[in-house]
Amino acid sequence: MSETAQSKAAPPGAPERPAGAAPPPGGSGAAPAGYRPAERSPLAVLTAPGRIAARAAANAVLIVIALAFLVPLLWLLFASVDPAAGMSVRFPEAPSLENFAAVLTTDITFRPLWNGLLLSGGSSLIAVAVATLAAYPLSRYNLRFKRPFLYTVLFTTGLPLTAIMVPVYGVFVQADLIDNQFATMLFMAATSLPFAIWLIKNFMDGVPISLEEAAWVDGASSWDALRLLVVPLMLPGMAVVAVFTFVQSWGNFFVPFILLLTPEYMPASVTIYTFFGQHGAVIYGQLAAFSLVYTVPAAALWLIASRAMGGAFAFGGALKG
Amino acid sequence: MASSTLTPPPAAARARRTGSARPGRRGIARWAVPLAPAVLLLIMFVAGPIVWSVWAAFTNAALTGAAAANTEFVGFENFQNLLADPAVWNATVLTLIFLFGSAIVGQNLLGLALALLMQRRNRVTRAFVSTVVVGAWVLPETVTAFTWAAFLGREGSLNTALAALGLPPQNWMYAAPIFAVILANIWKGTAFSMMVYSAALQEVPPDLKESARVDGASGVQTLRHVTLPLIRRSILTNLILITLQTLQVFTLIYIMTGGGPGTRSETLPVLMYEQAFDFGHLGYGTAIALVLLAVAGLVSAVYVRALRAEGSV
Structure with missing residues (x-):
């Protein structure tokens, strides 16, 4: 982790910026049209005007893409404060918090958010605790099955959750676990486990083993070593994993939709659909307001965690270890 | 260490x-x-x-009716039905279209393009673009689905923009449902590819590109012969990961179009859901799920092999 943070902080922009940015101003300023005498590099002359054009084009393309991405987001923001919001994005004529007032009730917002907190928070805590325990032998001992086990874990991170929901439903029916919040929480914890074990094991590999060896000599058990030496050192990493599994479950619609029945147990990811999706006329302003109330906590957590991982946290990098 | x-x-x-x-x-x-x-x-x-x-998958397990009470072994019947079922072929084709359109072409190329374009931009432009693109990514899937249902709806923003250009409005979810969900999924997922590629591009030593330039390579040539080969591992990883993510997209499609109109956006996960939970054919739904699992399992195995070759495990 520290490696990513460092490489993020120091090298990327620094060496590249001067090299990339310096030539065009000099080249364009000194040699406007046709004047190309003492330039040593033929390249600078050939590309200087082209580079400016290319830079302008790149900026233009970027801005157009960003604007295209922005419109649906703007709709969400504007509609939430516009009691008369429709489908199309527009600046609210009479902005008010009416929509928020309308959705901030126990039935529509507070209970679903609480249910979501219970499911996602519970499952992420379980996943991180269980994964930390499992990561210890995987990181510290030479076990014959370690590599196959890790391959299996990695392989499992790729299995589609959607596809196992039908069989999971079948098993839950037979075990009489349908509509059981705790069982649903355990299931969500189990599905985040492969990812959590993988990341936490990698974090743990970064904690030097020498301290523990000293502790072992002094007669400490592995449990003491894990609890008193390793965990305190990798708490930030564990927190990041907890946040990612939390955000994942927070947004999960399919699992609670299938495994829970009672409307009072449903988290916000499902109630947004049952309240707004299944009734004919949608009140768009309220839908947008609810969406924001539901999105902001998870999005904020995610942003904090990815900052902690070093700027634009690269999932690919994290998965690769 | x-x-x-x-x-x-x-x-x-x-x-x-x-x-x-x-x-x-x-x-x-x-x-x-x-x-x-x-x-x-x-x-x-x-x-x-x-x-x-x-x-x-080898039984007639069902949610209701006679088969629910006494489930029987039916051999390969579910799989034979699967192969003979035009709905399954339709769903397979739509899943592939969805996968190629939204992930392999859409998210992947757009993510790469954004990462490349953002390399030398000033701080403000970069912050703006990445905030907007990542902002789309952090929205929960249900919110994305509703937002895009509104965006593409008859009175939605896209039609407003088209009308301003003098083009006829459409209800995109009816006129081109698979196109609609592809667009929504590109919007949702591009940030992931962009972040993977941004990280990968930072690892490309700038002097390599510079020396290619000095040797007279054009921007496109440098990209093709220097940059892309250097980040090919990330390209592979990214393609595999977004394929795995996209194969299982259910919520976005289910909320936006419900697989319809008719079966025109019914991908395999949606068909699986419909068979298992709407029609109660748990055994048949499970057979479809197994097919999905097998395909994803293959892709995931490729991923594990790729990482093993790289020596990261």
Whole structure:
């Protein structure tokens, strides 16, 4: 982790910026049209005007893409404060918090958010605790099955959750676990486990083993070593994993939709659909307001965690270890 | 440092095996106890259901009716029905279109383009673009679905923009449902590819590009012969990961179009849901799920192999 943070902080922009940015101003300023005498590099002359054009084009393309991405987001923001919001994005004529007032009730917002907190928070805590325990032998001992086990874990991170929901439903029916919040929480914890074990094991590999060896000599058990030496050192990493599994479950619609029945147990990811999706006329302003109330906590957590991982946290990098 | 902690020095390992400097518990318990909760949870909730699904796919398990009471073994009937079912072929084709359109072409190329374009831009432009694109990514899937249903709806923003250009409005979810969900999924997922590629491009040594330039290579040539080969690992990783993500997209499609109109956006996950839960054919739904699992399993195995070749495991 520290490696990513460092490489993020120091090298990327620094060496590249001067090299990339310096030539065009000099080249364009000194040699406007046709004047190309003492330039040593033929390249600078050939590309200087082209580079400016290319830079302008790149900026233009970027801005157009960003604007295209922005419109649906703007709709969400504007509609939430516009009691008369429709489908199309527009600046609210009479902005008010009416929509928020309308959705901030126990039935529509507070209970679903609480249910979501219970499911996602519970499952992420379980996943991180269980994964930390499992990561210890995987990181510290030479076990014959370690590599196959890790391959299996990695392989499992790729299995589609959607596809196992039908069989999971079948098993839950037979075990009489349908509509059981705790069982649903355990299931969500189990599905985040492969990812959590993988990341936490990698974090743990970064904690030097020498301290523990000293502790072992002094007669400490592995449990003491894990609890008193390793965990305190990798708490930030564990927190990041907890946040990612939390955000994942927070947004999960399919699992609670299938495994829970009672409307009072449903988290916000499902109630947004049952309240707004299944009734004919949608009140768009309220839908947008609810969406924001539901999105902001998870999005904020995610942003904090990815900052902690070093700027634009690269999932690919994290998965690769 | 990482390698030394990964595999402790042999001397220490030997000492541990003899038990001299090792903590209290001996043998199996020292690894079995801490691994047990994880293994139990994974067996109960992941491996168990997959094994169950292999069984159920060969039965007529159903939610209601006679088959629900006494489930019977039906052999390969579900799979024969699967192969003969035009709905399955339709869903397979739509899943592939969705996968190629939204992930392999859409998210992948757009993400790469954004990462490349953002390399030399000023701080403000970069902050603006990445905030907007990542903002789309952090929205929960249900919110994305509703936002895009509004965006593409008859009175939605897209039609407003088209009308301003003098073009006829459409209800995109009816006129071109698969196109609609592809667009929404590109919007949702591009940030992931962009972040993977941004990180990869930072690892490309700038002097390599500079020397290619000095040798007279054009921007496109530098990209093709220097940059892209250097980040090919990230390209592979990214393609695999977004394929795995996209194969299982259910919520976005289910909320935006419900697989319709008719079956025109009914991808395999949506068909699976419909068969298992709307029609109650649990066995048949499970057979479809197994097909999805098998395809994803293959892709995931490629991923594991790729990482193993790289030596990261």
